[in-house]
Amino acid sequence: MAILGKLYSGLIHVLAVLAVISILVATGLILGDVTMRYLGLGSIRASSTLIEYALLFSTMLGAPWLMRRRGHITVTSLVEQLPPAGRKAAGALALGISTVTLLILGWRSAMVGYDKFLRGGADIRSIAVPEWIAYGILATGFVLMGTECLRLILQRRFEPHGSVAA
Amino acid sequence: MSWQAAALLLGGGVIFLMALGTPVVIAFLTVNLIGAVVFMGGLGGIDQLIANATSSITSFALVPVPLFILMGELLFHTGMAVRVFDALDKILGAIRARLAYLTVIGGTIFATLSGSSIANTAMLGSTLMPDMEKRGYSKSLIMGPIIATGSIAMIIPPSSLAVLLGSLAKIDVGALLLAGVVPGIILSLMYLAVIRLHVWIDPEAAPPVSPVSVPTREKALALLRDVAPMGLVIFAVIGLIILGVASPTESAAFGVLAVAVLALIYGKLRWKAVEKALWGTLSVSVMMLVIILASATFSQLLAFSGASAGLVAWMAGFELGPHATLLAMLAVLILLGMFMDQLSIMMLTLPIFMPLIGMQGIDPLQFGIIMLLALELSLATPPFGLLLFVMLGVAPKGTSIWEVVRACLPYLACTLILILVLIWLPGLIIWQ
Amino acid sequence: QAETTLKAVSAFPSNLAFAQSFQGFVDLVNERGKGVVQIQMMGGPEVFPPNQQIDAVSRGIVDMQYGPATYSIGSLPEAYAFVGGTVDPVETRKNGGLDVMREAMLEKLGVYLLGRPDSDIRFYIYTTGEPKRTGDGGVDLSGMQLRALPIYNKFFESLGAVPISVPVADVYTGLERNTFDGLGFPMIGIRDLSWDKFLKYRIDPGFFQGDLSIVLNPEAWEGLAPEAQELLTQAAADWEVQSGEHFTGLAKETEAEIAKAGVETVQLEGEAAEKFLDAAYETSWQALKESGSPYYDRLRETFYDR
Numbered sequence: 001m002a003i004l005g006k007l008y009s010g011l012i013h014v015l016a017v018l019a020v021i022s023i024l025v026a027t028g029l030i031l032g033d034v035t036m037r038y039l040g041l042g043s044i045r046a047s048s049t050l051i052e053y054a055l056l057f058s059t060m061l062g063a064p065w066l067m068r069r070r071g072h073i074t075v076t077s078l079v080e081q082l083p084p085a086g087r088k089a090a091g092a093l094a095l096g097i098s099t100v101t102l103l104i105l106g107w108r109s110a111m112v113g114y115d116k117f118l119r120g121g122a123d124i125r126s127i128a129v130p131e132w133i134a135y136g137i138l139a140t141g142f143v144l145m146g147t148e149c150l151r152l153i154l155q156r157r158f159e160p161h162g163s164v165a166a
Numbered sequence: 167m168s169w170q171a172a173a174l175l176l177g178g179g180v181i182f183l184m185a186l187g188t189p190v191v192i193a194f195l196t197v198n199l200i201g202a203v204v205f206m207g208g209l210g211g212i213d214q215l216i217a218n219a220t221s222s223i224t225s226f227a228l229v230p231v232p233l234f235i236l237m238g239e240l241l242f243h244t245g246m247a248v249r250v251f252d253a254l255d256k257i258l259g260a261i262r263a264r265l266a267y268l269t270v271i272g273g274t275i276f277a278t279l280s281g282s283s284i285a286n287t288a289m290l291g292s293t294l295m296p297d298m299e300k301r302g303y304s305k306s307l308i309m310g311p312i313i314a315t316g317s318i319a320m321i322i323p324p325s326s327l328a329v330l331l332g333s334l335a336k337i338d339v340g341a342l343l344l345a346g347v348v349p350g351i352i353l354s355l356m357y358l359a360v361i362r363l364h365v366w367i368d369p370e371a372a373p374p375v376s377p378v379s380v381p382t383r384e385k386a387l388a389l390l391r392d393v394a395p396m397g398l399v400i401f402a403v404i405g406l407i408i409l410g411v412a413s414p415t416e417s418a419a420f421g422v423l424a425v426a427v428l429a430l431i432y433g434k435l436r437w438k439a440v441e442k443a444l445w446g447t448l449s450v451s452v453m454m455l456v457i458i459l460a461s462a463t464f465s466q467l468l469a470f471s472g473a474s475a476g477l478v479a480w481m482a483g484f485e486l487g488p489h490a491t492l493l494a495m496l497a498v499l500i501l502l503g504m505f506m507d508q509l510s511i512m513m514l515t516l517p518i519f520m521p522l523i524g525m526q527g528i529d530p531l532q533f534g535i536i537m538l539l540a541l542e543l544s545l546a547t548p549p550f551g552l553l554l555f556v557m558l559g560v561a562p563k564g565t566s567i568w569e570v571v572r573a574c575l576p577y578l579a580c581t582l583i584l585i586l587v588l589i590w591l592p593g594l595i596i597w598q
Numbered sequence: 599q600a601e602t603t604l605k606a607v608s609a610f611p612s613n614l615a616f617a618q619s620f621q622g623f624v625d626l627v628n629e630r631g632k633g634v635v636q637i638q639m640m641g642g643p644e645v646f647p648p649n650q651q652i653d654a655v656s657r658g659i660v661d662m663q664y665g666p667a668t669y670s671i672g673s674l675p676e677a678y679a680f681v682g683g684t685v686d687p688v689e690t691r692k693n694g695g696l697d698v699m700r701e702a703m704l705e706k707l708g709v710y711l712l713g714r715p716d717s718d719i720r721f722y723i724y725t726t727g728e729p730k731r732t733g734d735g736g737v738d739l740s741g742m743q744l745r746a747l748p749i750y751n752k753f754f755e756s757l758g759a760v761p762i763s764v765p766v767a768d769v770y771t772g773l774e775r776n777t778f779d780g781l782g783f784p785m786i787g788i789r790d791l792s793w794d795k796f797l798k799y800r801i802d803p804g805f806f807q808g809d810l811s812i813v814l815n816p817e818a819w820e821g822l823a824p825e826a827q828e829l830l831t832q833a834a835a836d837w838e839v840q841s842g843e844h845f846t847g848l849a850k851e852t853e854a855e856i857a858k859a860g861v862e863t864v865q866l867e868g869e870a871a872e873k874f875l876d877a878a879y880e881t882s883w884q885a886l887k888e889s890g891s892p893y894y895d896r897l898r899e900t901f902y903d904r
């Protein structure tokens with residue numbers, strides 16, 4: 001069980017590292033693409049598509065990590081006016097709703113992605129990208145965000161919380 | 167379902183969930199889920215919602231969001247921002263409330279480098295606040311200018327928010343960015359005047375200074391060594407656009423490169439600093455982009471349910487003139503700005519505002535700048551104001567949110583006055 | 599039998615010429631179809647992203663969609679036959695071409711093809727600098743970087759140009775600052791985005807054909823009364839003719855307008871023009887062939903007569 005927990009935490013962290021790498025790759029691709037164009041060497045055909053997908057990657061792979069750090073924007077000013085018991089109840093309700101929403105979205109993303117995988121369609125941009133990839137990334141992000149909420153419930157950490165600062 | 171009921175279900179649902187303390191992104195996602203089932207029908211509706219979400223964020227126009235944030239984080243964590251302030255501090259010399267002026271001047275210069283108000287405010291707060299406290303400045307004279315100037319970063323280009331606004335509202339992005347320069351400078355001049363007024367009314371707010379004379383040579387050296395090289399960053403962001411080397415979307419990457427190169431030259435490109443900058447970037451850009459993903463589909467749902475069309479028809483039905491329309495929009499923005507973040511406000515209002523702008527024949531650029539300024543206000547209005555929280559994060563223990571709000575009030579008034587001028591006399595500020 | 603209402607979406611914002619053309623079709627159906635079938639416009643890209651609209655139809659969230667078939671080219675390579683085609687809609691209704699395409703769209707996208715209005719549209723290459731000419735009267739675009747949609751890539755490359763992908767939002771600034779040298783776009787609509795301000799040359803002849811189609815959810819289609827099906831089919835056929843005439847006129851008007859605004863025409867004549875067009879059309883058919891589509895032969899036969 002402890003090993004599973006470690007693996008899970010490791011996964012969240014590894015995905016966040018991938019998210020950071022996506023941002024860096026996007027930066028590098030823009031620099032390369034513009035430089036080549038300026039020198040009259042043409043353009044990296046794949047770059048705009050890869051950059052667009054890098055946005056989705058960095059966002060959805062970084063989202064579970066940000067959830068763990070409780071860094072998603074949250075309005076806590078109103079529930080903070082409640083007495084402790086009310087605050088706890090509101091927090092539990094919010095977490096319950098979050099878990100259900102995220103897991104449903106994760107499930108449907110996976111199903112649509114699987115369907116797209118079977119059909120083999122492609123998203124044609126500057127290059128063709130298999131359609132299932134975007135859904136797969138969404139599914140990963142939503143499911144792990146959902147399990148992060150579930151984790152808070154299991155640990156009975158109901159206090160509303162959210163970072164707002166950079 | 168009538169459009170009023172649809173609007174109430176969708177808008178009310180989001181506000182209720184946010185008030186409950188559900189993360190903003192999940193509040194949107196939950197209402198999207200319910201809305202998809204109600205208006206589009208069952209699992210198919212949810213699947214469609216997810217499909218729409220994949221399109222909303224794989225958009226080249228959003229690239230500057232993480233890149234501008236990365237640029238600001240690098241400037242901050244490598245300590246180069248502090249160097250600029252130290253140099254400017256020397257140059258300004260012995261003036262009462264010197265550090266408050268410095269906040270505004272330095273913050274405005276930083277605004278031409280950074281596109282993120284959050285980064286700008288965090289940078290100003292963490293570099294200047296400790297020093298000002300030590301010297302006995304009053305809290306309001308410290309925090310007001312920091313928040314006010316911090317938020318200018320999104321008015322003066324580069325501005326990721328202006329880029330978003332331009333692409334969402336189909337306003338020419340290049341023109342919108344340029345149109346932000348003059349209002350940004352006017353605001354910063356107004357802030358300087360407020361500080362002067364503040365120390366005139368309450369001299370105790372800033373301690374008297376004993377004149378320490380710094381030789382002109384040393385001033386020149388500091389200017390040359392620590393401030394002038396920042397021109398490279400400005401050139402990378404704005405110059406490359408003007409020269410036609412890079413598009414406005416692409417130039418952000420060159421800003422990152424320029425900052426990295428400068429940091430390398432200064433010997434500040436340490437792994438620890440880079441690592442901190444990268445995690446900071448991930449955190450802020452995920453925070454913003456994930457809300458874009460969720461709220462973009464929210465506004466599509468709002469449109470599909472007929473709620474936005476109904477609201478537009480209703481607002482248009484009053485046959486307000488252009489001025490009254492802009493005032494009504496301002497009121498809506500201020501109201502929403504108390505509770506919502508900027509991106510969500512844009513997503514929520516633009517589908518409704520843009521047709522009205524078209525109908526009234528209002529210049530989209532004029533509207534764009536007014537919208538940006540109103541969004542800037544929302545950063546500092548309670549109960550939900552990002553910059554208020556950022557400030558609280560760096561302020562000494564025991565500072566209450568109301569102290570921060572009070573400190574901001576005179577500066578918020580400046581922005582409000584500027585908006586009113588823009589409504590009636592746009593020609594004074596926007597030249598095309 | 600009660601009146602059926604079909605919910606429709608369009609891939610274009612309502613202020614664009616194409617969206618207005620579809621509105622014309624909607625009005626036609628609503629007038630003829632009183633008591634039988636009506637179309638309710640749900641909106642444009644603000645409702646569903648254009649590239650997700652076909653899926654929305656196949657899922658049955660809306661009943662009808664109007665937009666470019668090439669948006670689905672990743673699943674429907676057969677859409678190349680639309681752009682690479684030369685036969686007009688009236689003829690493809692007669693010669694069975696429309697039925698072949700209908701079969702392909704039903705299989706690949708899960709939608710029923712009702713008709714293909716607005717097909718009389720030509721695409722042009724616009725440049726900011728004067729294109730070089732070849733010895734035989736053609737154009738040599740080598741060294742030019744042209745903003746391209748995926749469907750033009752191969753053709754532009756065959757002319758020596760480098761196709762680059764630039765988001766719509768960046769095109770204006772890109773042209774203003776000479777970040778790239780030109781683009782491909784239909785005659786109609788080029789003024790909507792003020793791009794003609796920076797474009798100085800237009801290469802004539804135009805190439806390709808419009809790829810706009812009206813599709814329906816198959817169950818919604820099957821569920822219609824025969825009378826309603828007949829009415830929609832007839833309206834689509836009529837609108838293909840009417841909209842064709844409308845766009846031919848509009849293209850002439852636009853051509854005169856942009857010429858007056860100072861866009862110079864680079865006219866290719868005779869054999870050079872034929873060679874230019876061959877290159878354009880062949881790249882489409884080549885792409886369709888390479889996709890291994892079982893519909894290739896039948897589509898080539900019915901859609902192409904050069």
Ligand code: NA
Binds near residue numbers: 277278280282322
């Ligand atoms: Na800025």
Ligand code: NA
Binds near residue numbers: 505544
């Ligand atoms: Na606020």
